[in-house]
Amino acid sequence: MRYFKPFLSIAFAAIIVACGGGGGDPGTPTNGCGNNCPPSTTPSAPTMSLALMDAAGNVTNSIGSSGMVSAKATLLDAKGNPVAGSLVRFSGDEALIRITPSPDALTDAAGVATVNVSAASIQAVGAGELTAAGTVGGVVATTSKAYQLAPLQVALAGLNLGSTPLEAYGTRPVSVMATVNGQPATNTPVQVAFTTSCGTIAPSSALTDANGKASASYTASSPACAGTNVLITASAPGAAPLAASLAVQAPQATNMQFVSASPQLIYLAGSVGPSRSLVTFKVVDINGNPLVNHAVQLSLVNSGPGITFGTPGNTANLQQTSNAAGLVSVSVFSGTVPTSAVVRAASASNPSVAVESNVLTVATGIAVQKATSIAVGKFSIEGLSRDGETTTVTFSMADRVGNPVPDGTQVNFVASSGVLIPPTCVVSGGSSTCSSTFRSQGTRPANGRVAVLAYVPGEEDFIDANGNNVYDAGEAFFDLGNALLDSNFNGKYDTGEFTVPRAGSVPCPSSNVPSRPMTCDGVWGANDVRRQAMVVLSSSSAVITGTFQPPVGGVRNGLAFVIGDVNGNSFSSGSPVVVTALDRTSGNKSSCVMVGKADFTIPNSLLPTEFLVAFTGCTVGDAIDVKVTSPSGLVTSREFALPVDTLSTTAGEATTLLVGQNKSFQVIGGVAPNMITSSNTNVFTVVNNIGATFTLSGKGPGTATATVTDSAGATGIFTVTVE
Ligand SMILES: [Ca+2]
Ligand SMILES: [Ca+2]
Numbered sequence: 001m002r003y004f005k006p007f008l009s010i011a012f013a014a015i016i017v018a019c020g021g022g023g024g025d026p027g028t029p030t031n032g033c034g035n036n037c038p039p040s041t042t043p044s045a046p047t048m049s050l051a052l053m054d055a056a057g058n059v060t061n062s063i064g065s066s067g068m069v070s071a072k073a074t075l076l077d078a079k080g081n082p083v084a085g086s087l088v089r090f091s092g093d094e095a096l097i098r099i100t101p102s103p104d105a106l107t108d109a110a111g112v113a114t115v116n117v118s119a120a121s122i123q124a125v126g127a128g129e130l131t132a133a134g135t136v137g138g139v140v141a142t143t144s145k146a147y148q149l150a151p152l153q154v155a156l157a158g159l160n161l162g163s164t165p166l167e168a169y170g171t172r173p174v175s176v177m178a179t180v181n182g183q184p185a186t187n188t189p190v191q192v193a194f195t196t197s198c199g200t201i202a203p204s205s206a207l208t209d210a211n212g213k214a215s216a217s218y219t220a221s222s223p224a225c226a227g228t229n230v231l232i233t234a235s236a237p238g239a240a241p242l243a244a245s246l247a248v249q250a251p252q253a254t255n256m257q258f259v260s261a262s263p264q265l266i267y268l269a270g271s272v273g274p275s276r277s278l279v280t281f282k283v284v285d286i287n288g289n290p291l292v293n294h295a296v297q298l299s300l301v302n303s304g305p306g307i308t309f310g311t312p313g314n315t316a317n318l319q320q321t322s323n324a325a326g327l328v329s330v331s332v333f334s335g336t337v338p339t340s341a342v343v344r345a346a347s348a349s350n351p352s353v354a355v356e357s358n359v360l361t362v363a364t365g366i367a368v369q370k371a372t373s374i375a376v377g378k379f380s381i382e383g384l385s386r387d388g389e390t391t392t393v394t395f396s397m398a399d400r401v402g403n404p405v406p407d408g409t410q411v412n413f414v415a416s417s418g419v420l421i422p423p424t425c426v427v428s429g430g431s432s433t434c435s436s437t438f439r440s441q442g443t444r445p446a447n448g449r450v451a452v453l454a455y456v457p458g459e460e461d462f463i464d465a466n467g468n469n470v471y472d473a474g475e476a477f478f479d480l481g482n483a484l485l486d487s488n489f490n491g492k493y494d495t496g497e498f499t500v501p502r503a504g505s506v507p508c509p510s511s512n513v514p515s516r517p518m519t520c521d522g523v524w525g526a527n528d529v530r531r532q533a534m535v536v537l538s539s540s541s542a543v544i545t546g547t548f549q550p551p552v553g554g555v556r557n558g559l560a561f562v563i564g565d566v567n568g569n570s571f572s573s574g575s576p577v578v579v580t581a582l583d584r585t586s587g588n589k590s591s592c593v594m595v596g597k598a599d600f601t602i603p604n605s606l607l608p609t610e611f612l613v614a615f616t617g618c619t620v621g622d623a624i625d626v627k628v629t630s631p632s633g634l635v636t637s638r639e640f641a642l643p644v645d646t647l648s649t650t651a652g653e654a655t656t657l658l659v660g661q662n663k664s665f666q667v668i669g670g671v672a673p674n675m676i677t678s679s680n681t682n683v684f685t686v687v688n689n690i691g692a693t694f695t696l697s698g699k700g701p702g703t704a705t706a707t708v709t710d711s712a713g714a715t716g717i718f719t720v721t722v723e
C-alpha cells in the first residue's frame with residue numbers, strides 16, 4: 001500500500017489537469033429544489049462534496065478539540081444521483097492529521113464514504129485541507145475542506161505499580177494511561193517518560209499503545225532500594241506528571257561475614273604501638289548482595305580484662321546499621337593487661353545469623369631479656385689498620401609471649417671502638433628488629449676485639465607459674481642490674497667499662513647476662529634488656545700455619561693448615577683461599593697435584609680457621625702453597641715443603657712370625673723405591689720385595705734381621721723372630 005498510494009495521487013492529479021480544471025468547488029448539489037429547480041442547471045459532470053462532523057454529528061472545521069471527527073464525502077453522478085460502491089480516496093498533510101482506519105473508503109448506498117480524522121500527534125498544530133477524490137465513469141470528482149487543528153489536552157491517569165510490595169531485587173511491569181482531550185489516546189500516540197528514585201526502569205520512554213496505555217518494566221536492582229518505598233514517576237509533554245510509590249521489601253540477612261581486624265595485633269595503652277583495632281563485618285542476603293541499613297548487634301566475647309569497644313571504656317553490646325556496602329565496623333581498645341579478644345556480630349532481626357572475628361591479640365609491646373638476640377653480619381672485618389670497614393649489627397626482640405615489639409621501638413647501640421651508624425635504630429614494618437652499621441676508625445683495641453652492646457628498655461624475665469601472662473607476686477624472676485659494655489670480654493664489670501644507669505642498689509644474682517654489681521633492685525620490673533657481640537678487627541696480612549698429615553702407606557697425601565690474623569683472631573670473613581701443589585720434581589715421573597677441593601673462603605668466625613687439603617704424587621722436593629687474599633687485595637702466601645721422613649716400617653723395632661705364616665708391613669718415610677732384604681732366608685723370606693708394602697714369610701725357627709734400603713741409600717733395620 002505504501003507504494004501504491006503516491007501512484008494513485010499522481011494519477012488523479014493528471015486526470016484533473018486533463019479536464020481543464022478541478023480543485024474548485026463544483027457547487028452544491030441541487031438536492032432539495034425538486035421541481036422548482038431552474039432549467040439547464042443539471043451538472044454535466046459527477047460531483048464530490050465533503051463535510052467534517054464531530055462526535056455529536058454537528059458540522060465542524062475543528063479537528064482534535066473533542067473526540068473523533070469524521071469526514072463524510074458524498075459522490076454524485078452527472079445526474080446528481082448517489083454513486084454507491086465507488087472508491088473514495090481521502091488525503092491530507094500526514095504531519096498534521098491521521099486518517100483512520102484507512103484513507104480509502106467505499107461509498108455506501110447514499111454515495112457517502114466515511115473515515116475518521118484525528119491529529120497526527122500531540123505536537124501537531126495549524127490548519128490544512130482534507131481532500132476527497134473519486135471517479136464516476138472515468139471522470140474525476142474531487143473536493144477539499146479546510147480544517148483547523150484544535151489544541152490537544154494531554155493528561156496521564158492510572159499509574160499502575162501493582163498492588164503488592166515488590167520483593168528485594170524483584171522486577172514487575174508498570175503502566176500509565178494517557179488521554180488526549182479527555183479521551184484515551186488511542187489514535188494520537190503519547191510519549192511517556194518513566195523515572196524512578198531507586199533501581200532501574202526500562203524503557204525509560206514508551207509510546208502509548210492502541211489502548212492509550214504506556215508500559216515499562218521496573219527492577220529494584222540496587223541494594224539501596226531494598227526496604228524502602230521507591231518513587232516512580234510518569235510524565236508526558238503538556239501533562240502533569242504522575243507519581244506513586246512502590247514498597248520494596250527488605251532482603252533477609254542470610255550470612256554474616258568477618259571481614260578484617262586491622263591491625264590484628266594491638267598493644268597495651270601507653271605503648272608506642274597502636275592500641276586500637278578496627279574490626280569489620282559484612283551482612284549479606286541469600287544472593288550474596290550486601291544488606292544496607294541492616295541492624296547488627298555487636299558484642300565482646302572471650303575478652304580479657306580491660307578490653308573495651310565502640311567507645312573507650314564500653315563493654316556493653318552495641319547496635320550498628322550496615323552501610324551501603326553492607327559493612328559495620330567497631331573499634332576495639334586495649335587495656336592495661338596483655339590478653340586477647342573476639343568480637344561477635346549478629347543480625348538484630350535474626351540472631352542465628354552471626355559470626356565471630358579472628359582473635360585479636362593485645363600484646364605488651366615490651367621486649368623481654370630472654371627474647372633478645374644480637375647478630376653481626378661479618379664477624380671479622382679488615383679494620384685493624386683500615387678505616388671505613390663495616391659490618392651490620394642487628395638486634396631482635398619479642399615480648400614475653402613472643403609477640404613482636406611495636407614499630408617505633410628504639411634500640412640503642414654502643415661499642416668499645418669505632419662508630420655505630422645510626423647510634424639508635426627504630427623498629428619498622430612489624431619486623432620487631434632493627435640494625436645499625438659498625439665502622440672501623442679511631443683507637444683500636446690491641447687484640448682487635450671490639451665489644452658492641454645493644455639495649456632497649458624492656459622488662460625482666462619471669463616464670464609465669466599460673467599461666468596468666470602477667471607477673472604475680474611470688475613468681476620467680478630474673479633480676480637485672482645496670483647493663484654494661486664488657487669491653488674486655490671477661491664476663492664482668494671492670495672499672496671504666498660503660499654502663500646504663502638505673503636506680504637499683506642491691507646485689508645481683510649470678511646470671512649469664514652481666515650486670516654492674518650492686519645495681520639490682522630485688523623486685524621484678526623494668527630494665528634495659530641487652531645483648532653484647534664481638535666484632536673482630538682483622539689485620540690485612542694473614543698468619544698461616546700448617547702440618548702435613550701423617551704418611552699413609554709411607555706416602556704423604558694431606559696438609560692441615562690454619563689461617564688467622566696477627567692477633568690470633570679470624571682473618572677477614574669471606575677472604576678467598578687458594579691451595580696449589582708445586583711439582584718441583586719433574587724428573588721423577590710423579591705428578592704432584594691437588595685432590596678434591598682446593599679453593600675456600602674464610603668463614604664467619606671470630607677465631608682462626610683450620611682447613612684440610614689432599615694431594616697426590618708429591619714427594620720430597622715438592623711443596624704445597626697456601627694463598628689468602630684480604631678484602632683489600634693484600635695477598636699472604638706460604639709454602640709447605642714435603643718433609644723427609646725417617647725411614648722405618650710398621651713392623652717397628654721387632655716382630656714375630658710363625659713358621660709358614662705371612663705378615664705384611666709398610667715402609668714409612670724415605671725416598672721410594674725401597675728394597676727389603678733378609679739376613680737369613682732360612683728364617684724368613686721377603687715377598688713383594690720392592691714397594692711401600694712388603695710381606696715377610698716365616699720359614700724356620702730362629703732370629704734374623706730385615707733391612708730396608710731406600711733409593712737415597714738410607715737404611716732401617718728390625719729384628720724378625722720365627723717360632
Ligand atoms: Ca602469672
Ligand atoms: Ca628488677
Ligand SMILES: [Ca+2]
Pocket residue numbers: 486487488489490491492493494497
Ligand atoms: Ca669486663
Ligand SMILES: [Ca+2]
Pocket residue numbers: 583584585586587588589590591592617622
Ligand atoms: Ca714430580
